[in-house]
Amino acid sequence: MYDGGKIVAGLVVFLVLVTVPVWLNALAGGTPRAPELELPRDESRCVEPAAVMRATHMELLDTWRDSVVRSDDRFFTLEDGRRVERSLSRTCLGCHDRKDAFCDRCHDYLAVSPYCWDCHVIPEGGTALAAAGGGVR
Amino acid sequence: MTVDRRTFLKIAGLGALGTTGVYSLPVLGSPESGPGGHGVPAPGGTRWGMVIDLAACRHDEGCRDCIEVCGRVHNVPHHDDPRHEIKWIWKVPYPEAFPMQQHEYQEPALLGMAVPVMCNHCDNPPCVRVCPTQATWKRSDGVVMMDWHRCIGCRYCMAACPYGSRSFNWVEPREALEHQDPGFPTRTRGVVEKCNFCEERLAKNELPACVTACPHGALTFGNLADPDSPVRRILAGRMAIRRKPSLGTHPEIFYLV
Numbered sequence: 023m024y025d026g027g028k029i030v031a032g033l034v035v036f037l038v039l040v041t042v043p044v045w046l047n048a049l050a051g052g053t054p055r056a057p058e059l060e061l062p063r064d065e066s067r068c069v070e071p072a073a074v075m076r077a078t079h080m081e082l083l084d085t086w087r088d089s090v091v092r093s094d095d096r097f098f099t100l101e102d103g104r105r106v107e108r109s110l111s112r113t114c115l116g117c118h119d120r121k122d123a124f125c126d127r128c129h130d131y132l133a134v135s136p137y138c139w140d141c142h143v144i145p146e147g148g149t150a151l152a153a154a155g156g157g158v159r
Numbered sequence: 160m161t162v163d164r165r166t167f168l169k170i171a172g173l174g175a176l177g178t179t180g181v182y183s184l185p186v187l188g189s190p191e192s193g194p195g196g197h198g199v200p201a202p203g204g205t206r207w208g209m210v211i212d213l214a215a216c217r218h219d220e221g222c223r224d225c226i227e228v229c230g231r232v233h234n235v236p237h238h239d240d241p242r243h244e245i246k247w248i249w250k251v252p253y254p255e256a257f258p259m260q261q262h263e264y265q266e267p268a269l270l271g272m273a274v275p276v277m278c279n280h281c282d283n284p285p286c287v288r289v290c291p292t293q294a295t296w297k298r299s300d301g302v303v304m305m306d307w308h309r310c311i312g313c314r315y316c317m318a319a320c321p322y323g324s325r326s327f328n329w330v331e332p333r334e335a336l337e338h339q340d341p342g343f344p345t346r347t348r349g350v351v352e353k354c355n356f357c358e359e360r361l362a363k364n365e366l367p368a369c370v371t372a373c374p375h376g377a378l379t380f381g382n383l384a385d386p387d388s389p390v391r392r393i394l395a396g397r398m399a400i401r402r403k404p405s406l407g408t409h410p411e412i413f414y415l416v
Contacts (some may be wrong), residue, residue: 091306094298096362111341141307141344
């Protein structure tokens with residue numbers, strides 16, 4: 023092999039560079055901690071169990087969106103009798119009133135950037151919700 | 160054997176009918192049934208419509224109450240550059256609004272007035288026919304609805320609409336909004352938008368915002384399928400015109416002149 027030493031040295035440098043994230047993570051002491059989410063203070067029941075919401079909330083929101091926009095079907099009733107409006111801004115954020123301490127923490131941790139908020143207006147705390155009245159999908 | 164032209168055409172016609180069978184007859188005989196049109200609503204159904212009284216409107220030439228309330232509740236941005244203008248309701252000179260229903264001897268007050276115009280929520284909407292993603296469609300209650308999630312910004316609908324009722328967001332709309340109403344989403348760059356007949360208020364049994372905002376009672380909203388509705392009662396008693404009727408779009412906005 024011509025220039026064997028240089029090629030092997032180059033390969034070693036390449037491998038080290040490619041695996042840098044792994045080394046850095048290992049040196050930093052394993053996986054970073056999962057984000058701590060701020061849960062609603064006065065409501066403990068979501069529309070689905072927490073595990074289901076964690077795994078499939080994005081699909082749920084997609085079906086809500088289609089129901090409201092395409093079928094004008096805005097409300098549904100849960101098994102425990104609660105009547106729920108299919109609304110991200112009013113129903114979801116009505117309880118999870120701090121988007122930055124709930125949605126964003128997890129999305130940032132996972133490096134996903136959903137574009138819901140490119141159009142939907144983030145309500146300011148709980149007060150904007152009461153003033154909004156209706157219309158958000 | 161020689162076959163003359165006439166006989167040949169007869170045989171060819173009968174042959175075509177024979178091969179396509181009787182199934183072709185209903186198609187040939189049916190009135191227009193394009194994918195965009197919905198025709199007459201079923202009895203007891205809903206077909207939202209509006210009557211605009213131009214005599215009441217022109218009392219107050221500078222009034223922009225309907226335009227402003229619509230912009231506020233729907234987060235309609237105001238751009239200084241006219242090329243970026245977003246229009247839900249706006250005013251145009253009478254000859255522009257009704258190019259086929261004017262003549263030079265008409266009442267000067269009418270010819271000189273600015274007519275409030277908006278999406279006509281046509282019964283036969285050309286925008287719906289051309290939309291490649293079904294981001295715009297006609298609901299069973301007559302509202303020509305838009306799904307901004309699905310709009311790809313191709314602007315076919317803008318080319319199809321003969322009333323200029325649709326606007327394209329060339330620039331980020333949020334930058335041109337002083338205040339964002341959390342009760343309604345904004346739009347994003349690259350999306351077409353237009354009047355939605357306040358479908359978010361209709362869902363709560365409320366009248367469109369422009370109708371409630373008009374201080375002169377010039378706008379009347381109601382169910383065109385119900386003979387006792389306020390719009391039908393007005394239309395039964397007074398002569399009303401629609402914009403560009405010869406195009407066959409059947410607008411659901413009527414103007415009393």
